[in-house]
Amino acid sequence: MTVEEKMIKIQKLLEGSAAIGRFNNPIKEGSLTNRNICGVTTGYTFGLNNLSYRGIWLSTFEDIKIMVDGSEVLQENVVLSIKDMKIPVRDLSGHSEVFWGAEDVCGLIVYQIGGLAAGKHKIVIDLKRRNDFGHTVGNGTQGYEEAQEFLNPLHIRDEAELEVM
Amino acid sequence: MSKLKHSVTLYGFGPEYMRGQKSLEDILKQVKSIGADGFEIVSPQMVDGHPNPSEEWIKRFIDLYRRLEMTPVCYSIYVDNGKHKGRFLTEDERFTWTINEMEYAKRMGFQVVRSQEGLLAGTMEKLLPYAKALNLHLSVELHGPHTPDSPVFREFEELYDRVKSPYLGFVMDFSSFISGPPATVLNTIPDELCNKELLHKIRRLFETTEIPVEELNCRILSEGGDEADVYIANKKLYTGRHGKMGSDYFRTHPDYEGFRRYLKHSKYMHGKFFHIDKNLVSEGIDYPGFVKIMKEENYEGFIASEYEGSQFNPGITQVEEIERHIRMLDKLWEEA
Numbered sequence: 001m002t003v004e005e006k007m008i009k010i011q012k013l014l015e016g017s018a019a020i021g022r023f024n025n026p027i028k029e030g031s032l033t034n035r036n037i038c039g040v041t042t043g044y045t046f047g048l049n050n051l052s053y054r055g056i057w058l059s060t061f062e063d064i065k066i067m068v069d070g071s072e073v074l075q076e077n078v079v080l081s082i083k084d085m086k087i088p089v090r091d092l093s094g095h096s097e098v099f100w101g102a103e104d105v106c107g108l109i110v111y112q113i114g115g116l117a118a119g120k121h122k123i124v125i126d127l128k129r130r131n132d133f134g135h136t137v138g139n140g141t142q143g144y145e146e147a148q149e150f151l152n153p154l155h156i157r158d159e160a161e162l163e164v165m
Numbered sequence: 166m167s168k169l170k171h172s173v174t175l176y177g178f179g180p181e182y183m184r185g186q187k188s189l190e191d192i193l194k195q196v197k198s199i200g201a202d203g204f205e206i207v208s209p210q211m212v213d214g215h216p217n218p219s220e221e222w223i224k225r226f227i228d229l230y231r232r233l234e235m236t237p238v239c240y241s242i243y244v245d246n247g248k249h250k251g252r253f254l255t256e257d258e259r260f261t262w263t264i265n266e267m268e269y270a271k272r273m274g275f276q277v278v279r280s281q282e283g284l285l286a287g288t289m290e291k292l293l294p295y296a297k298a299l300n301l302h303l304s305v306e307l308h309g310p311h312t313p314d315s316p317v318f319r320e321f322e323e324l325y326d327r328v329k330s331p332y333l334g335f336v337m338d339f340s341s342f343i344s345g346p347p348a349t350v351l352n353t354i355p356d357e358l359c360n361k362e363l364l365h366k367i368r369r370l371f372e373t374t375e376i377p378v379e380e381l382n383c384r385i386l387s388e389g390g391d392e393a394d395v396y397i398a399n400k401k402l403y404t405g406r407h408g409k410m411g412s413d414y415f416r417t418h419p420d421y422e423g424f425r426r427y428l429k430h431s432k433y434m435h436g437k438f439f440h441i442d443k444n445l446v447s448e449g450i451d452y453p454g455f456v457k458i459m460k461e462e463n464y465e466g467f468i469a470s471e472y473e474g475s476q477f478n479p480g481i482t483q484v485e486e487i488e489r490h491i492r493m494l495d496k497l498w499e500e501a
Contacts, residue, residue, distance in 0.1 A: 006358050006393040013354065014400055023183070053179045054210040057248050096248050102183045103213045130247040135310065135409050137246065137283045137317055138253045149409045150247045 023051045025158050026125055031107065032162035034115035041115040045081070046123060046162060047107040050100060052132065058082070059096035060130045062153050064089045066108065067124035073110050082106045120163045128153040169459075169498045171491050172238045172469040174205040174435070177483055180475075182211060189213075189226075193233055199487050203238035204230075205279075205433075205469050208266060216265060223272055230274075238467055239336075239433050240270035244283030259288045264295055267303065277302045277433045277467075279336045282311065286320040289333060296332035302432050303333055309340035309405070309412025313423025325430045335427045338435035338471070339450055340412040342419040343405065345372030347439035348448040349477035350401050359397050360390045368402050372449060375417055378403050419451060425458050432466035439474035441489035445496055456497040468494060 028047030035043045050056065058080070066073040079086040082104055087095055089108070100106055108125075134149035144150070173196045181187040189211055196204055209215045213222050230237060242263065246253040254262070263280060270278045278296075282305050289305070296303040305321055307313065313322075318335075325333055346368060351361055366388075367381050382395045405412040441447050459468075470490040472483050479486065 001357065003391050003393050006391075007396060010354070010358055010393055010397060013358070014397075050183050053176075053183060054207055054243075055183075055215065057245060059249065060247055062250065093250055099209065099215055101209065101213065101215050102185075102211070130250070131410075132245045132247045133243050133281060133283065134246060135282070135308070137244075137285060139285065140255050141252045144252055147246070147253070150250075 023049065023053065024156050025049060026051055026127065026156065027123055027158045027160040027162070028107075029160065030162070032116070032121065032123065032164055034164055035109065040113075042113065043077075043109055043111040044115045044164070045107050045109045047105070048080075050102060050106070051129065051156065054132075055099060055101040055104075056129070056132055057096060058087065058092045058098040058100060059094065060132055061089070061092040062128040062130065063126075064092070064108070065126040066110065067122075067126070068110075068116070069121050077111045079109050079111075080106065081109050116164045118164050120161050122159065122161050124157070124159040126155075126157050128155055130154070168465070169494055170203070170465075170467045171201040171494070172203040172205055172433070172467040173199055173201045173487055174207070174239070174241070174469045174471045175211055176205070176207045176241070177472040177475075177487070179207065179210050190229055193230060193235060195484055197233050197235055199470075199484060199491070201470070201487075201491065203236040203467060205239035205241060206237070206275075207241040208269070209243060212269070216262075216269075218269065223269070226273060237273060237275045239277040239279055239469065240266070240273065240275040241279045242266040242270075242281075244281045246283045253283070256285075256288055256291075259284055260291055263288070263292055263303075267292075267295060267299055267301055271299045271301060275301070277304060277336075279433070280305050281308075282306070282315075282317045282321070285317075286324045289321065290324055290328065293328060293330060293333060297330070301332065304336045304431075304433065306336040306338055306435065307341050307427065308338040308435075309343065310409070312341050313420050313427055322427070322430070331432075334430040334432055336433050336435060337424065337427055337431055339437040339455070340405075340435075342421075342424060342455065343412050343414050343450055344416055344419055345414045345449045346402055346405065347474060347477060348442060349440040349474060349479045350449075351397070352478045352480075353476075354397065354401075358393065360385075360394050363388055363390050364394055364397060364402065367398055369448075371402055371414070372416060414449075419454075421454060421458060424455060425462060428459065428462045428464055431464070434466065434468050435471045436468045436490060436494065437471045437473060438486070438490055439472075439477060440479045441486055441493050443489075445489060445493040447490070447493065452493065453497050453501075456494060457501040460498060460501040470494075 031047035136147040178192040470487045
């Protein structure tokens with residue numbers, strides 16, 4: 001193996017190892033279902049795995065994009081479901097009172113008459129969120145320009161093939 | 166007889182708990198089997214209903230640890246400065262949030278509340294009457310990349326020196342005093358991708374000498390390694406920092422005197438570790454040096470075993486690692 005070939009493998013490995021122990025795979029396997037309301041399919045939903053070793057505040061989400069079978073889903077049709085609430089994903093930043101803990105069931109609902117056809121679908125989720133805490137400190141806005149851990153949100157991308165039964 | 170009081174933080178069991186693989190009861194039973202004197206819980210991680218758990222949950226939790234004959238010691242809380250886009254928390258938010266958490270800590274029977282430096286010294290001082298009234302030791306965790314001399318921690322130290330109260334203090338985490346990477350740091354890299362024997366030699370030289378990194382890299386190349394080995398050394402052997410998170414490695418000069426100074430304000434500490442070998446040695450952290458200081462200063466608080474090494478595939482379980490950590494600490498205390 002040449003040094004260049006080793007470097008490529010090592011870089012890939014070390015990038016991957018940074019994610020070990022982290023929570024970078026939000027799509028919950030086997031969770032895709034259509035929403036059937038009194039015989040009417042109003043959309044579809046899938047579950048989310050928690051994104052932190054200790055739970056997160058919903059207000060730390062800055063953006064959630066979903067792609068299904070290669071097409072981007074309109075964000076205006078998507079809500080996050082948690083603790084008997086359904087919160088539009090574009091409004092999550094305003095919900096600093098909602099904590100997503102280990103025991104909370106959380107998922108995304110996409111409103112779309114007819115839902116998805118039975119069979120397999122490729123789901124991609126692309127999200128940005130801030131750390132809940134960091135080591136740069138201050139009061140209110142004072143010194144916030146130094147808080148790189150909050151100014152540069154984490155970018156998480158996950159994809160999975162899920163089946164609607 | 167050893168005078169060290171041992172705690173185990175449930176934090177290390179967090180990934181299994183968050184993924185639903187183990188319940189709180191499963192984890193407490195495992196920790197009980199290790200035989201420590203007490204335990205620490207991370208409030209947002211394992212307190213169901215955080216930040217306002219139900220009366221029913223609190224009762225069940227107390228019944229559980231009493232049934233297992235376990236002692237709650239430390240309630241770990243946070244200052245979630247990332248909660249609002251564009252700003253840190255305000256003093257009102259930090260102050261009221263911390264009182265709420267302290268109330269729950271008290272109700273659940275804990276003695277120590279561990280917060281973070283984001284609390285700020287001024288807010289800490291306003292909380293002193295509450296800590297005193299609730300008979301809780303409220304502390305901020307000194308964690309890497311900070312050291313005892315970081316300005317924000319000096320402000321806490323100045324406060325503590327001024328008010329001289331047993332109700333305020335530090336929880337020192339050994340991530341602020343690391344000499345080098347753990348012995349297991351290269352475990353996840355396949356042998357065919359690197360010269361592992363040489364890299365371990367460089368790792369030990371990095372930890373135990375002050376030979377410049379540039380010279381260590383030259384040695385890699387002159388002793389049979391290649392650019393790929395240099396790349397691994399730069400990424401994995403010389404730093405544990407990830408931007409503003411993680412820890413620096415201090416080689417032969419972790420801040421022993423800062424550790425000694427902060428001990429007088431400590432009733433609890435995080436014995437962070439990544440691997441203890443079968444000879445009860447934790448390469449990368451000078452436990453013998455720090456335990457010696459603890460004994461010299463008659464430290465009477467708890468030390469929690471806080472394991473963070475599972476990412477390095479050590480080949481033994483977390484429970485085995487914690488058992489070794491406790492045995493190592495007792496041995497070092499006896500020998501100091």
